[in-house]
Each structure stands twice: as C-alpha cells, then as structure tokens.
Amino acid sequence: MIFEQLGLIGCGLMGGSFALALKRAGLVKTVVGYSKSPSTTERARKMGVIDVEAPSALLAVSGADIVLIAVPVAATEATLKSIKHLLTPQMLIMDVGSTKRDVVDAARRVLRGGNLGSFVPAHPITGKEVAGVEHADADLYVDKQVILTPIEHTQTKQLKMAIDVWTALGCRVQQMSPEAHDAAFAAVSHLPHLLAFALMNAISGQAQGQDFLSLAGPGFRDFTRIAASDPRVWRDILLANREELLTQSKIFQAHLQTLELMLTNNKSKALEELIVQASSTRAQWQMNQPQD
Amino acid sequence: MIFEQLGLIGCGLMGGSFALALKRAGLVKTVVGYSKSPSTTERARKMGVIDVEAPSALLAVSGADIVLIAVPVAATEATLKSIKHLLTPQMLIMDVGSTKRDVVDAARRVLRGGNLGSFVPAHPITGKEVAGVEHADADLYVDKQVILTPIEHTQTKQLKMAIDVWTALGCRVQQMSPEAHDAAFAAVSHLPHLLAFALMNAISGQAQGQDFLSLAGPGFRDFTRIAASDPRVWRDILLANREELLTQSKIFQAHLQTLELMLTNNKSKALEELIVQASSTRAQWQMNQPQD
Numbered sequence: 001m002i003f004e005q006l007g008l009i010g011c012g013l014m015g016g017s018f019a020l021a022l023k024r025a026g027l028v029k030t031v032v033g034y035s036k037s038p039s040t041t042e043r044a045r046k047m048g049v050i051d052v053e054a055p056s057a058l059l060a061v062s063g064a065d066i067v068l069i070a071v072p073v074a075a076t077e078a079t080l081k082s083i084k085h086l087l088t089p090q091m092l093i094m095d096v097g098s099t100k101r102d103v104v105d106a107a108r109r110v111l112r113g114g115n116l117g118s119f120v121p122a123h124p125i126t127g128k129e130v131a132g133v134e135h136a137d138a139d140l141y142v143d144k145q146v147i148l149t150p151i152e153h154t155q156t157k158q159l160k161m162a163i164d165v166w167t168a169l170g171c172r173v174q175q176m177s178p179e180a181h182d183a184a185f186a187a188v189s190h191l192p193h194l195l196a197f198a199l200m201n202a203i204s205g206q207a208q209g210q211d212f213l214s215l216a217g218p219g220f221r222d223f224t225r226i227a228a229s230d231p232r233v234w235r236d237i238l239l240a241n242r243e244e245l246l247t248q249s250k251i252f253q254a255h256l257q258t259l260e261l262m263l264t265n266n267k268s269k270a271l272e273e274l275i276v277q278a279s280s281t282r283a284q285w286q287m288n289q290p291q292d
Numbered sequence: 293m294i295f296e297q298l299g300l301i302g303c304g305l306m307g308g309s310f311a312l313a314l315k316r317a318g319l320v321k322t323v324v325g326y327s328k329s330p331s332t333t334e335r336a337r338k339m340g341v342i343d344v345e346a347p348s349a350l351l352a353v354s355g356a357d358i359v360l361i362a363v364p365v366a367a368t369e370a371t372l373k374s375i376k377h378l379l380t381p382q383m384l385i386m387d388v389g390s391t392k393r394d395v396v397d398a399a400r401r402v403l404r405g406g407n408l409g410s411f412v413p414a415h416p417i418t419g420k421e422v423a424g425v426e427h428a429d430a431d432l433y434v435d436k437q438v439i440l441t442p443i444e445h446t447q448t449k450q451l452k453m454a455i456d457v458w459t460a461l462g463c464r465v466q467q468m469s470p471e472a473h474d475a476a477f478a479a480v481s482h483l484p485h486l487l488a489f490a491l492m493n494a495i496s497g498q499a500q501g502q503d504f505l506s507l508a509g510p511g512f513r514d515f516t517r518i519a520a521s522d523p524r525v526w527r528d529i530l531l532a533n534r535e536e537l538l539t540q541s542k543i544f545q546a547h548l549q550t551l552e553l554m555l556t557n558n559k560s561k562a563l564e565e566l567i568v569q570a571s572s573t574r575a576q577w578q579m580n581q582p583q584d
Contacts, residue, residue, distance in 0.1 A: 125509060147507075180500070187495050188508035192515040195487055198548040200570035203479050206543065208472070213577055215439070216480035217417060220579075222514040223484040227574040231567040235560060238567075242555040249552060251498065253545065256490040260541060263534040268527060275523040275530075278492035282519040285505055287512075 001027065001164055003092075007064030008033040009057045009079055011044035013128060014096045015070030016136030019049050021169045022066075024138045034060035035133075036071075044133045057082045066092045066165070073097040074236040077106035089114025092161045094122045098185065099240040100149040100178035108151075117155040120162040123147045123181065124171065131230065142170035149178040179244075186244035191252060193234055194245065196227035293319065293456055295384075299356030300325040301349045301371055303336035305420060306388045307362030308428025311341050313461045314358075316430045326352035327425075328363075336425045349374045358384045358457070365389040366528040369398035381406025384453045386414045390477065391532040392441040392470035400443075409447040412454040415439045415473065416463060423522065434462035441470040471536075478536035483544060485526055486537065488519035 006022060008015050011033045022028045033050030034057050035041040044050045054060035061067055061083045071079050076097060087093060093115075097103045100121050107119050126144040128135055146166045150159050163173050176184075203209045238245060262271035298314060300307050303325045314320045325342030326349050327333040336342045346352035353359055353375045363371050368389060379385060385407075389395045392413050399411050418436040420427055438458045442451050455465050468476075495501045530537055554563035 125507070145507075180503070183500065184504040184507045187498070187501075187504040188512045192491065192512055194551055195491070195548065196515065196574075197567050197570035198544055198551055199484065199487065200573045201550075201566060202540070202544040202547040204569070204573040205547065206479070208475065209479075211472070212476045212479040213573075215417070215437075215476045216577070217579060219518045220480045220484055222517050223488065224574050224577075225514050226511045227570045229571060231564055231571050235564040235567055238555060239558065239560060239563065242558075246552060246555060248494070249548070252490055252494040253548070255494040255497065256487065256541070256545070258493075259486055259490055260538060263530060263538060266531065266534075268531060271531065272523055272527040274493060275489050275527055277496065278489035278519045279521065279523050281492045281496040281505075282488075282516050285508070285516075287509060 001161065001168075003028045003066040005029065005064045005066070006031045007054075007061040007067040007083075008050060008070065009035075009060055009068070009083065010070035011035040011040050011050060011133050011136075012070060013131050013133070013135050013137075013140070014124070014126075015068055016044055016047075016049040016133040017138065017140035018068050018070065018096070018169075019044075020136055020138035021141050022165070025168050027165065027168060028066065032060050032062075032064065040133055044136075047133060047136070049133055049136050058086055061086045064091060067094070069093070069095040072233065072236050073099050073102060073240045076103050077110060080106055080110040084110055084115065087111065087115045087118065089118050089155070091118050092158050092165070093119040094162060094165075095119075096122060096124055097240075098123060098189075098237050100147075100181045101244075102240040104149065104151055104178045114155075116153045118158050120154055120158050121149045121151075121178065122162060122166070123149070123185075124166070131233075141166070144171050146171040146173050147181055148173060148175045149181050150175065151178065182241050182244045183248075186241055186248040190238055190241055190245045191248045193226050193229060194238060194249060195252070196224050197234075200224060200227045293453065293460075295320045295358045297321065297356045297358070298323045299346075299353040299359040299375075300342060300362065301327075301352055301360070301375065302362035303327040303332050303342060303425050303428075304362060305423050305425070305427050305429075305432070306416070306418075307360055308336055308339075308341040308425040309430065309432035310360050310362065310388070310461075311336075312428055312430035313433050314457070317460050319457065319460060320358065324352050324354075324356065332425055336428075339425065339428070341425055341428050350378055353378045356383060359386070361385070361387040364525060364528050365391050365394060365532045368395050369402060372398055372402040376402055376407065379403070379407045379410065381410050381447070383410050384450050384457070385411040386454055386457075387411075388414060388416055389532075390415060390481075390529050392439075392473045393536075394532040396441065396443055396470045406447075408445045410450050412446055412450050413441045413443075413470065414454060414458070415441070415477075416458070423525075433458070436463050438463040438465050439473055440465060440467045441473050442467065443470070474533050474536045475540075478533055478540040482530055482533055482537045483540045485518050485521060486530060486541060487544070488516050489526075492516060492519045 034054040326346040416438040
C-alpha cells in the first residue's frame with residue numbers, strides 16, 4: 001500500500017504531522033497541501049511537510065488517492081463542500097476531528113454514493129499543547145490510539161486501508177459508532193473541560209476571587225490545567241458535541257446534587273461511601289494512552 | 293524562643309513532621325506524643341519523632357509549653373475536651389486542620405478564658421499523597437504557606453509566638469479570618485474535590501462507564517487526580533466546611549448552567565467569550581506554593 005499523492009487540507013499540527021509520518025513510513029510519494037492561510041501553506045512547503053502548495057482545497061484534492069481533512073471540526077462541512085467535485089469513490093478520505101457525529105452528519109449532507117463510502121471518519125487521540133505546522137512531528141501518532149467511526153455507507157476497502165495506514169504510523173486502531181465515540185469523549189474529555197471553564201469563571205466572578213486564587217495549590221493546578229485550552233478549538237468541540245455533552249453534564253449534576261444532599265443532611269456514612277466509590281474508580285483507572 | 297516540651301496529639305504525617313522540624317530547628321527540648329493507636333505512638337518514638345510516649349492525650353499535654361493538635365478535623369472537639377483540664381493560658385496551642393470555622397467553633401465551645409486565648413488555629417498548606425508517621429519529614433513545612441486564623445480571644449503573645457514558630461520552620465505566614473479561610477478553600481480545594489468525586493461517580497454509574505474510561509487521557513488524568521484522595525479525610529473536610537462548600541457549589545452550578553445555555557442555544561460568540569475568560573484567568577494564575 002503506497003499512495004501516489006496525499007491531498008492535505010489543513011497543514012497544522014495534526015495534518016502536518018500526518019504528512020511527515022506518512023512520508024517517513026514511505027507510504028506516499030507526493031504531498032499536496034492547502035491551508036486557509038497562504039503563509040501556513042508556504043511554511044509547510046519550506047519545512048518539507050508538503051511538497052506542493054495548492055491554491056485551494058479543491059486543487060489539493062485533484063489527483064490525490066488519499067485525502068486528509070485536518071481542519072477545525074466546525075470547518076469540516078465547508079471543506080467537504082469545497083472539495084466534493086473532485087472526490088472519487090477510489091480515494092481514501094479521512095478527517096482527524098475530535099467529534100464524530102457532526103463530521104458524519106456533514107459528510108452525509110455533502111457527499112453522495114461512492115464518495116460517502118470512501119470517507120472514513122477518524123479521531124487520532126493525540127495532540128500537543130502547542131498548535132501550528134512549526135510543531136509538526138512525524139512521531140505525533142506513534143503509540144497512540146486512533147478511533148475510526150465508519151457508517152453503513154463506508155466501503156470495506158477504504159476502511160481496511162484506513163486501518164492499515166494508521167497501523168503503519170504506529171497507532172492502535174479501535175472502531176466504534178460515531179454516537180459511542182461522542183458519548184465517551186463527552187464524558188471523559190468535553191465535560192471535564194466544561195467543568196474546568198465553569199470553575200475558573202465561578203471563582204474569578206467573585207469579589208474575593210483573586211484572594212481565593214492566591215491560596216490555590218497543586219490540586220487546583222492539575223484540576224484546572226485544561227481550562228487554559230485554546231478557546232476557539234474548544235468552543236467548536238463543545239458546540240459540535242453539545243447534545244452528548246449536555247446529556248453528560250446533566251448526569252454529572254445529578255451526582256453532584258446527591259453529594260450536596262449528603263452534605264446538607266450531614267450523612268457522613270453515605271457521603272463516605274460515595275467518595276470511596278469515586279476514589280476506588282479513580283485509583284483503579286489506568287490510562288490507555290495519551291490523548292486530550 | 294525555645295520550648296521545653298511539645299505535647300503532640302496525633303503522631304501522623306503532619307504532627308510527626310512538625311515534631312521533626314521543631315527538633316531540627318532546635319526549638320524544643322522534649323517531645324511527648326500521643327496517637328489514638330498505641331502502635332503509631334510506639335513507632336513515632338522508635339523513629340525518634342517523639343521522645344516520650346504518652347498514654348493519653350491529656351498526659352501528652354501535661355507540662356507542655358507548646359501543644360500541637362494534629363488529628364482529623366472531625367476529632368478536634370473531642371481532642372480539646374480530653375485535654376482541656378491541663379491546658380494553661382501560658383501555652384501555645386495550635387492545630388493543623390484544613391478547615392477553620394469548625395475548629396474555631398469547637399474551641400469556643402470547649403475552651404474558656406485564657407485557654408481559648410492561647411489557642412492559635414493554623415492551617416499549614418502542605419501534605420503528601422501518603423499518610424502516616426513513617427512518612428514524617430522535617431522538610432514538610434519548608435517553603436510552604438501557613439494560614440493562621442486568630443479570633444478576638446486570641447492572645448497577642450501566642451499569636452506572635454505562632455508566627456515565630458512557623459517562620460522558623462520555613463513557612464510564609466498569612467493571617468485571615470476563619471470565615472475567609474474556609475470560603476477560599478471551599479472554592480479552590482474542597483469544591484474541585486467534590487466535582488472530581490461527582491465526575492468519577494457520574495461516569496462509573498453509566499452502563500458504558502468502563503468503555504468511556506478506557507478512552508480517557510491525560511486531561512482526564514490530571515482533572516481527576518484528586519478524586520483518588522483519602523475518602524475519610526475528605527469526608528471530614530467536606531462536612532466540616534459544608535456551608536461554604538455548598539455556597540461555592542451553587543455559584544459553580546450557576547456558571548455551568550450559563551455555559552450549558554450557550555450550548556443549548558448555539559451561542560458561539562458568547563460561549564467563546566466565557567471560555568476566553570476562563571482560559572485567560574487560568575493562564576494568568578501562578579501557584580503561590582504547594583498545597584492540597
């Protein structure tokens with residue numbers, strides 16, 4: 001499996017790293033790249049991340065046998081629209097979005113027949129705290145998990161190619177439905193971000209907020225680390241997955257309110273049992289692999 | 293300022309470390325210690341943390357000129373009752389509890405006159421993820437913050453002595469009211485613990501909870517680290533400070549619900565503004581010193 005040409009749309013950290021990794025693995029001959037900002041595309045070429053600068057997303061796709069859409073999730077539908085006339089049922093088309101139902105919905109709306117079948121939605125569980133092609137790294141996907149969320153239209157051939165590509169880059173590949181993916185990440189990633197944002201705003205909104213913050217320590221530091229995440233990226237992720245996120249947030253609030261009830265009614269034993277449950281679940285948990 | 297005798301009640305991590313630190317600083321001649329468990333008291337003596345094992349809290353206090361109560365906050369009142377007949381207005385009496393209103397209330401109920409005046413409530417902001425005298429460490433208090441919460445009865449002489457002792461151990465001393473202390477720690481420590489407990493229970497309570505957890509990564513790891521805290525210690529802290537904690541939890545939920553409203557109504561710009569606010573508050577925050 002060697003591709004002639006990767007059409008890369010979005011030459012940032014995720015896309016640029018994919019191109020570098022694919023090249024290093026000897027899996028692609030030419031990378032044609034496009035980014036919304038021409039200076040990014042140029043930088044990507046100068047860095048050797050891409051070989052050819054495309055003047056548009058559509059032209060990046062022209063002649064490609066593998067296409068990676070590595071744009072913010074909110075831009076997925078517009079990107080698909082802009083490239084759909086040059087997509088073919090023979091291509092392998094993938095994205096790297098952190099949410100999957102919205103991406104699949106966009107694909108269903110925009111793509112038809114074989115083109116929809118050639119699209120394999122993917123979420124590689126990796127990243128860095130810094131963005132941009134200057135941080136692109138051929139190792140970004142090594143030893144990481146990638147979730148594929150094929151739908152009923154997805155061609156077996158493309159799905160197998162997708163599995164082979166990510167495996168060749170060093171990923172562990174897991175498949176699940178877009179719904180299961182979004183529910184899981186709503187619970188373990190999107191909700192913690194929402195809670196961390198809410199906590200920071202709850203504290204800073206109080207008159208003594210700065211005094212409170214001056215007393216905060218390592219527990220607070222770790223708990224709120226993700227509150228410093230990129231606002232636009234997280235605005236898009238939270239909105240894209242808002243349905244599952246709101247469901248998880250309601251479940252969370254019900255558990256929080258149960259704890260509050262134990263506190264209000266001074267139910268020491270019941271409170272301890274709930275904390276024991278939380279504490280032992282967390283103590284038994286082992287991280288499978290890095291993600292964010 | 294050199295003390296003749298420290299009466300140490302509770303020879304665990306916090307108390308044992310205080311005794312070691314006081315000895316190393318040359319500030320005390322003899323340490324008489326008592327723990328609820330005789331084997332702990334014996335171990336403390338064998339380790340050289342204390343010099344003399346007392347058979348009761350009362351006898352640990354007999355003849356002391358400095359007394360440290362280093363027991364779980366919920367045991368403070370019972371401890372004060374058991375030692376009150378041998379306390380004197382000349383002693384320096386302190387605790388190390390993570391909550392201060394409940395400790396002060398207990399002291400007001402149990403102690404009278406000069407004895408109440410000799411009590412200086414203290415919260416050294418330090419700790420370890422492990423408990424017990426075997427982890428006692430003369431360095432535990434070095435370069436840490438200690439909050440003193442004197443009340444109107446507190447004698448100036450004892451307050452000054454307390455400041456001198458903690459300063460001599462390498463602490464930065466800060467004074468505030470018990471109420472201000474508890475409000476601040478409700479916001480930056482107790483509430484994050486409550487939220488982390490609720491999140492773990494919300495996830496593990498769902499049928500797919502284990503599947504969700506298998507996909508969790510470093511953001512989740514850091515956010516939920518404090519959920520693995522000691523259940524009994526945290527049951528006591530949360531209950532002891534439940535009034536302030538419930539207040540902070542309500543403020544938090546109002547901010548969470550504002551975020552939810554932005555999601556429900558797809559208010560992208562307003563959502564982004566709230567995330568920018570959270571993100572910039574967190575990015576600007578600098579930890580003053582270790583605590584938990």
